[in-house]
Amino acid sequence: MSAGESNALALVWFRNDLRLDDNPALQAALDNGYVPIPVYIHAPDEGGDWAPGAASDAWRHRSLAALDAALRERGSHLRHFFGPSLATLQSLIATTGAEAVFWNRRYEPACERRDANIKTTLRQQGVRVESFNAALLFEPWTVRNKQGLPFKVFTPYWKTLLAQWQLGLCIDAPKHLPDSDEGPAGVPLAALKLAPKLGWDRTFWDEWTPGEAGAYAALDAFVDGALRGYRDQRDRPDRIGTSRLSPHLHFGEIAPWRVASVLERERTAGNGADIDAFLRELGWREFAHHLLHHFPETPDRNFDERFNDFAWSKLSQAQLADWQQGRTGVPIVDAGMRELWHTGWMHNRVRMIVASFLTKHLRYHWRHGARWFWDTLVDADLANNTLGWQWVAGTGADAAPYFRVFNPVLQATKFDPDGRYIARWVPELAGLPVPLRFSPWQDPQALRRVAPDYPPQPLVDMGAGRDSALAAYRKLRG
Numbered sequence: 369m370s371a372g373e374s375n376a377l378a379l380v381w382f383r384n385d386l387r388l389d390d391n392p393a394l395q396a397a398l399d400n401g402y403v404p405i406p407v408y409i410h411a412p413d414e415g416g417d418w419a420p421g422a423a424s425d426a427w428r429h430r431s432l433a434a435l436d437a438a439l440r441e442r443g444s445h446l447r448h449f450f451g452p453s454l455a456t457l458q459s460l461i462a463t464t465g466a467e468a469v470f471w472n473r474r475y476e477p478a479c480e481r482r483d484a485n486i487k488t489t490l491r492q493q494g495v496r497v498e499s500f501n502a503a504l505l506f507e508p509w510t511v512r513n514k515q516g517l518p519f520k521v522f523t524p525y526w527k528t529l530l531a532q533w534q535l536g537l538c539i540d541a542p543k544h545l546p547d548s549d550e551g552p553a554g555v556p557l558a559a560l561k562l563a564p565k566l567g568w569d570r571t572f573w574d575e576w577t578p579g580e581a582g583a584y585a586a587l588d589a590f591v592d593g594a595l596r597g598y599r600d601q602r603d604r605p606d607r608i609g610t611s612r613l614s615p616h617l618h619f620g621e622i623a624p625w626r627v628a629s630v631l632e633r634e635r636t637a638g639n640g641a642d643i644d645a646f647l648r649e650l651g652w653r654e655f656a657h658h659l660l661h662h663f664p665e666t667p668d669r670n671f672d673e674r675f676n677d678f679a680w681s682k683l684s685q686a687q688l689a690d691w692q693q694g695r696t697g698v699p700i701v702d703a704g705m706r707e708l709w710h711t712g713w714m715h716n717r718v719r720m721i722v723a724s725f726l727t728k729h730l731r732y733h734w735r736h737g738a739r740w741f742w743d744t745l746v747d748a749d750l751a752n753n754t755l756g757w758q759w760v761a762g763t764g765a766d767a768a769p770y771f772r773v774f775n776p777v778l779q780a781t782k783f784d785p786d787g788r789y790i791a792r793w794v795p796e797l798a799g800l801p802v803p804l805r806f807s808p809w810q811d812p813q814a815l816r817r818v819a820p821d822y823p824p825q826p827l828v829d830m831g832a833g834r835d836s837a838l839a840a841y842r843k844l845r846g
């Protein structure tokens with residue numbers, strides 16, 4: 369039987385495209401006359417050194433459940449399997465008689481290698497295989513500088529992207545889907561053991577609704593709320609000033625072109641600057657994927673190789689644990705780390721502050737922070753996380769220079785001026801008057817009275833930490 373005839377089957381391999389709206393792989397199966405068999409294959413080892421972290425798994429569990437529910441509403445359903453991916457696809461092809469496999473592309477280096485191998489092998493075996501872009505505005509290899517090389521600096525990259533910018537038509541989710549019971553049913557979602565046993569993620573779900581419906585709700589809330597004033601408010605962790613779309617974008621629960629087209633539809637004379645500022649942030653996400661594709665070693669190695677000789681401090685596990693658990697004695701840092709632990713997310717401004725504190729005041733290698741974020745963020749994304757850490761550490765492409773050391777007290781004063789963010793996440797300090805909340809060590813008596821268990825001094829003296837970071841940097845340059 370072949371495509372066009374009513375019962376020809378195609379596997380649609382869902383990965384980080386957990387949605388039905390604007391899903392080109394699913395649509396291609398339908399357009400070519402196949403009955404799609406939606407499959408998810410659990411193969412964490414195939415992410416190489418960057419197997420998904422615990423918070424990602426917790427999110428994925430719920431997102432897969434939401435995808436299955438959406439498929440069932442339309443007459444189909446999701447089948448779950450264990451990897452290895454190639455062997456599982458081959459066995460599914462053999463048992464279902466599927467003639468084709470469709471998927472949407474991923475850009476993590478280990479996934480790119482795996483997918484290229486799967487494509488070649490299956491094609492050699494006579495299976496039709498097609499892959500699509502569902503995750504990016506522009507795929508990494510479609511944007512080049514005048515010399516035909518990848519960009520290393522954001523601004524010219526973004527200008528080039530804008531010159532190619534064209535809002536296409538997004539594909540609506542199919543209203544009905546044909547189903548097939550050929551082949552194995554797969555294992556129940558619970559068998560994948562993605563959901564944490566101990567329930568440490570309980571507090572996440574007050575904040576988040578994984579899945580496509582949750583992504584649209586977040587976009588709607590942003591359009592009706594924080595979009596107005598986004599350009600000025602996006603740096604304020606004490607407000608809901610950003611979209612909180614990052615986990616939804618990471619898991620492909622919403623397409624970036626869909627986000628862009630919804631925003632364009634909302635464009636008025638009054639909100640153009642806010643929309644442009646937001647699209648530019650999506651541009652950073654694009655840039656991160658561009659860099660990861662062209663410089664695939666950067667999740668583990670300094671982009672700027674001069675830093676290979678940098679005198680990072682010898683790691684103290686105790687200090688690292690204090691940073692991870694929000695016990696550094698620097699309130700804005702502790703607030704960020706506790707927000708991360710409770711919600712699986714941290715505001716971008718605070719990500720920069722905690723990362724600067726770790727890599728500069730404590731002078732620990734950025735990979736210790738990147739690993740912690742990887743395990744604890746619900747939006748953990750190899751491209752964005754690598755860019756973020758290398759940017760702050762000063763080791764990356766188009767990075768903040770190493771000598772730019774964020775002063776956490778000044779940052780808190782500027783971006784959390786009423787100390788509300790600190791009071792929310794480090795509630796034991798809420799009883800201190802506002803300026804003291806930023807640097808409570810300045811009044812030891814008041815601190816002891818209000819929060820006897822809070823560290824009386826920061827892990828490192830602010831001035832001394834900064835000076836020794838700069839000294840190490842000067843030595844490197846020398």
Ligand SMILES: Cc1cc2nc3c(=O)[nH]c(=O)nc-3n(C[C@H](O)[C@H](O)[C@H](O)COP(=O)(O)OP(=O)(O)OC[C@H]3O[C@@H](n4cnc5c(N)ncnc54)[C@H](O)[C@@H]3O)c2cc1C
Pocket residue numbers: 602610611612613614615617618646649650651652653654656714715716717719720723741745747748749750752753754755756757760
């Ligand atoms: C040290 C560090 C680590 C980071 N790790 C991650 C990560 O693992 N995953 C992740 O998605 N983002 C990461 N970021 C980027 C950024 O902090 C988050 O994308 C942002 O906070 C998400 O919140 P939002 O969706 O409300 O953002 P909005 O301000 O609403 O932005 C919209 C979208 O643009 C993208 N975006 C925004 N800022 C950035 C940025 N600086 N770099 C790349 N993309 C961006 C995100 O997809 C985001 O959802 C990191 C930043 C730093 C400094």
